[in-house]
Amino acid sequence: MTRLSTFRERLVTADLDGIIVTNLKNIYYLSGFWGTAGTVFITRQAQYLLVDARYILAARDVADEHFEILETRDAVSEIAKLVKKENLTKIGFEDDLSYAGYQAMSEVLATVELNSLSQFTEIQRQIKSSDEVKIIQKACQISDQAFRDMLKFIEPGKTELDVANFLDFKMRELGASGISFDTIVASGKRSSLPHGRASHKPIAFGDIVTVDFGCYYDHYASDMTRTFFVGQADEQLRDIYNTVLSANQAVIDATKAGMTYGDYDKTARDVIDSAGFGAQFSHGIGHGLGLDVHEMPYFPRASETHLQENMVITDEPGIYLENVGGVRIEDDLLVTKEGVQVLTLAPKELIII
Ligand SMILES: [Mn+2]
Structure with a gap:
């Protein structure tokens, strides 16, 4: 089983519709993209890698082919559009997000239920391939x-x-x-x-x-x-x-x-x-x-x-x-x-x- 399918299975078990991944090492682990900024959003149906213009070429070059790559300087607003499009209600986010990052997220995603996740990807990372x-x-x-x-x-x-x-x-x-x-x-x-x-x-x-x-x-x-x-x-x-x-x-x-x-x-x-x-x-x-x-x-x-x-x-x-x-x-x-x-x-x- 791939990292992505294991992650998705755990997302379903956690009774979530999607998870926003902001930890850069977890982004690398899941998508193959390594950078100083970026966001991964994984839902039950799809997976997205959101990067700004500096990283768009690198992301297209190295990211897992199953990821849809979106160029944006405002990942949370882009995710809000996806949430609306896919009609999602329960979203998880990583609790090592900064407080400012959390505030921005909870404003833009005010209509969904945000669930903080502790070490969600890190638990999966414990077992090495x-x-x-x-x-x-x-x-x-x-x-x-x-x-x-x-x-x-x-x-x-x-x-x-x-x-x-x-x-x-x-x-x-x-x-x-x-x-x-x-x-x-x-x-x-x-x-x-x-x-x-x-x-x-x-x-x-x-x-x-x-x-x-x-x-x-x-x-x-x-x-x-x-x-x-x-x-x-x-x-x-x-x-x-x-x-x-x-x-x-x-x-x-x-x-x-x-x-x-x-x-x-x-x-x-x-x-x-x-x-x-x-x-x-x-x-x-x-x-x-x-x-x-x-x-x-x-x-x-x-x-x-x-x-x-x-x-x-x-x-x-x-x-x-x-x-x-x-x-x-x-x-x-x-x-x-x-x-x-x-x-x-x-x-x-x-x-x-
Ligand atoms: Mn040591």
């Missing part, structure tokens, strides 16, 4: 190679920003269109900040270094974290490293389709709890990955929801000791019936460069 998996895999391979090259580049005296810029440039050189979030390079005591953005701090001999980075390749994201040592490894941090690696590996070993979200988190947390660092694992185990670097599913600790085949998710346990240092190891995993396929393949054994 084999083509999507191949693209994410390529994004992961680019990150893997950038990490390997960075290990040869980094040395005491270079700053965290030098290292971040190297990773960013290297990923672009390898075919990425950009980075999927601001690269984290946190060295020495700064590594105890789970999201320490790269600073002017020079890397020093004896530092532990955490790098958390990723790229976009053909619109899909990778997201990977590695931690390593420069020159020598402090005894306590070495212990923590091995605990985090065991937790990351325990998740890889135990996970398969059907596991609950709660158990996905608990698998890592049990390893870290029993080593005595439960309180220092201060965040969740991970998140979904795709067109957005953070997307559904997320993994609340008590959740009974089940992992499904062809989800792509991260496995990122960490331990952070204030004023000492921290360790995080993050992989991107494809969930299968039998287990998981690890998409990020950069080395994870304890590295001292």
Whole structure:
């Protein structure tokens, strides 16, 4: 079944006559059109892509052939005409629309019942097609190679920003269109900040270094974290490293389709709890990955929801000791019936460069 027919089936199940899609990544997912502005309108009978003059040629060129493409600078008024023509009464819209956007919509579509939808398309996006998996895999391979090259580049005296810029440039050189979030390079005591953005701090001999980075390749994201040592490894941090690696590996070993979200988190947390660092694992185990670097599913600790085949998710346990240092190891995993396929393949054994 195509994305569009799945979406339409869900639209009918939700008892709606049409859905207005304004989130740009959802527009891409449904129509194949990528731009900085546009609107998709899907009814029970038809599907429309509304763009302004800047994008009309691109839209005709790349959009799914089943979409009718309409040129307009006022998508909502155009949709109001379609609503009238098709005699529609119950319309859904995405709740991440801006407040101003909502006000304009509710004025122009005053006669229809507007229903806000939360994560409607994102729920469908959780399950990846084999083509999507191949693209994410390529994004992961680019990150893997950038990490390997960075290990040869980094040395005491270079700053965290030098290292971040190297990773960013290297990923672009390898075919990425950009980075999927601001690269984290946190060295020495700064590594105890789970999201320490790269600073002017020079890397020093004896530092532990955490790098958390990723790229976009053909619109899909990778997201990977590695931690390593420069020159020598402090005894306590070495212990923590091995605990985090065991937790990351325990998740890889135990996970398969059907596991609950709660158990996905608990698998890592049990390893870290029993080593005595439960309180220092201060965040969740991970998140979904795709067109957005953070997307559904997320993994609340008590959740009974089940992992499904062809989800792509991260496995990122960490331990952070204030004023000492921290360790995080993050992989991107494809969930299968039998287990998981690890998409990020950069080395994870304890590295001292
Ligand atoms: Mn992540």
